[in-house]
Amino acid sequence: MIHRCAAVVLLFAAVYSFEYEELKQYVDSHEGDYIKALREWVAIESDSSDATKRGELHQMMEVVGEKLRKLGGKVELVDIGTQQLPDGETLPLPKVVTAEFVDDGGNKSTVCVYGHVDVQPAKKEDGWSTDPYNLTDINGNLYGRGASDNKAPVLAWIHAVEAYKALNMELPVNVKFLIEGMEETGSNGLDAMVESKKDSFFSDVDYIIISDCGWLSRRPALTYGTRGNCYFFAEVEGPKQDLHSGVYGGTVIEPMTDLIGILDSLISPSGKILVPGIREAVAHFSDEEWRMYHDIQFDVDSYRAKIGVDRLMYNNKVELLAHRWRHPTVSIHGIEGAFSAPGTKTVIPAKVIGKFSIRQVPDMEPATVEKQVTEYLQSVFAKRKSPNKLKVKMVIGAKPWLADTKRALYEAGKAAVKRVFNVDPDLIREGGTIPVARTLEDVTHKEIIMLPIGGFDDGLHSQNEKMSRFNYIEGTKLFISYLHEVSQIKKN
Incomplete structure (x- = not known):
């Protein structure tokens, strides 16, 4: 048989x-x-x-x-x-x-x-x-x-x-x-x-x-x-209208300054996410997964040259792939309400919205990430003792x-x-x-x-x-x- x-x-x-x-x-x-x-x-x-x-x-x-x-x-x-x-x-x-x-x-x-x-x-x-x-x-x-x-x-x-x-x-x-x-x-x-x-x-x-x-x-x-994607809007609102920096500069606490400050608090220059609880939630990187990454065909130098930069966050193939695929990242995408056209406009925007995302991975849940980010940014903002108002909103919560x-x-x-x-x-x-x-x-x-x-x-x-x-x-x-x-x- x-x-x-x-x-x-x-x-x-x-x-x-x-x-x-x-x-x-x-x-x-x-x-x-x-x-x-x-x-x-x-x-x-x-x-x-x-x-x-x-x-x-x-x-x-x-x-x-x-x-x-x-x-x-x-x-x-x-x-x-x-x-x-x-x-x-x-x-x-x-x-x-x-x-x-x-x-x-x-x-x-x-x-x-x-x-x-x-x-x-x-x-x-x-x-x-x-x-x-x-x-x-x-x-x-x-x-x-x-x-x-x-x-x-x-x-x-x-x-x-x-x-x-x-x-x-x-x-x-x-x-x-x-x-x-x-x-x-x-x-x-x-x-x-x-x-x-x-x-x-x-x-x-x-x-x-x-x-x-x-x-x-x-x-x-x-x-x-x-990876998933948690996309956020961080809105800072101050004066009731845009102001002239020559007339009002030095007399008001500017929303743009507050926004840049809180965006800077999200991630360190070396790429470390500073929001408490984010990195701790990431699934364990097993030895088996490490070996799988090690065997993948990938050239770090070619990748760097294709992008056109002098240096990457990581020079080791396994570390680079791991942070590209299975670790969370923070990316700041832009600021709405700011002056962005060519030329020189001496404006103090009354309201600005910072746009950033966190690519989340197993075992991170979007609802938890939203809570962690909101509470963290509100605490950072409170330490600035600014009279401006901060609103944090997650507009996308796609799962990995x-x-x-x-x-x-x-x-x-x-x-x-x-x-x-x-x-x-x-x-x-x-x-x-x-x-x-x-x-x-x-x-x-x-x-x-x-x-x-x-x-x-x-x-x-x-x-x-x-x-x-x-x-x-x-x-x-x-x-x-x-x-x-x-x-x-x-x-x-």
């Missing part, structure tokens, strides 16, 4: 190897079509932060829905309500696209692929070498806004399903898509939509895959964690996300990477925040993996964002291989 089972396994592996070669050849022969599709998607200025581009955002969702519909998917464009702008105007939110490729009556596993097709703002005059909305191929790199974040990965998943369909091969697992258009501005309306669909669309989903992330180096990676890399979902990822790239992947975390991961996990209680194909140098959110041809095409093969590997996981 044992020999017979082994023979069946070997036969199945041989059959899949043959199928994979066919699928791989199909992908290679359609590279031009895939680039054309990406060019068409990049040309749609789906900037979710710009209300004047809302029409293009709606168009983008329609294009996604139509592409999935042409593949034979059961497609729905889900209305998620409206958005109120700061000026009081109300706009309809872009619909969320769901699609289902389910044909087995419940015997196969079902994966749900999450992605987004909205983008960050981009203008040629911001420093782009090319038109950001005209995909430009230079030395094997495809430059355009949204090319890597997240249009090419979404398309690669669609191409993976398309390849099976074109070759009349049965999908090894059922595949569902959840594609949104407001990720770059906070995924407005998505949490409620996910909650409303947990007993319908998500009821038969076994695993969730997110490819809205990138590799750390030239070695492929699997991502198993992200962490997965178990020993689970079968990650073993499948390792096998898929090995098949396509012939290397073992790095297991990495993201320093940023992907709130949808925690939302999907908390609402659906399904396992999640982040399976990136973006390059380490893609320039997400920056000028000259790109996706390499190599990552786009080989990434499509990776997704094809991954669907097979997930089909080998025994259903509960």
Whole structure:
């Protein structure tokens, strides 16, 4: 019996190897079509932060829905309500696209692929070498806004399903898509939509895959964690109106001076967070995790040179990665109400708002962080004995996300990477925040993996964002291989 089972396994592996070669050849022969599709998607200025581009955002969702519909998917464009702008105007939110490729009556596993097709703002005059909305191929790199974040990965998943369909091969697992258009501005309306669909669309989903992330180096990676984000406004208010520094300077206690003082109390020059209780809440850094970080492919000097600084906080690879991924950080982002235009304006602002964030990690809770920060800043402010008023408000409280890399979902990822790239992947975390991961996990209680194909140098959110041809095409093969590997996981 044992020999017979082994023979069946070997036969199945041989059959899949043959199928994979066919699928791989199909992908290679359609590279031009895939680039054309990406060019068409990049040309749609789906900037979710710009209300004047809302029409293009709606168009983008329609294009996604139509592409999935042409593949034979059961497609729905889900209305998620409206958005109120700061000026009081109300706009309809872009619909969320769901699609289902389910044909087995419940015997196969079902994966749900999450992605987004909205983008960050981009203008040629911001420093782009090319038109950001005209995909430009230079030395094997495809430059355009949204090319890597997240249009090419979404398309690669669609191409993976398309390849099976074109070759009349049965999908090894059922595949569902959840594609949104407001990720770059906070995924407005998505949490409620996910909650409303947990007993319908998500009821038969076994695993969730997110490819809205990138590799750390030239070695492929699997991502198993992200930091959360507690974003604060600290408002200091003093005089009833802005004042002239020549007339009032030296006679009033200035709100800006108070604000700079309390912002300076958040973090030391060496990067130590000074808010009591923050560092003490961080999960223990185990020996096993240290060894994992030690084996990751990462060059500190190249990282420093790419940023363009003379010195980093840490020169040791493990320490640097740990503080990028699994330790909290404080970043001060800006001051609202201050004079920031070119020139010299001798104004004393009556009210200023400092904006800063704390990227939190396990085992930090946003509500606890809010209390710690508020109490600490109020105590620092009280010591200044200022007549001005301080208000502290947390406006974002996104939780961190962490997965178990020993689970079968990650073993499948390792096998898929090995098949396509012939290397073992790095297991990495993201320093940023992907709130949808925690939302999907908390609402659906399904396992999640982040399976990136973006390059380490893609320039997400920056000028000259790109996706390499190599990552786009080989990434499509990776997704094809991954669907097979997930089909080998025994259903509960």
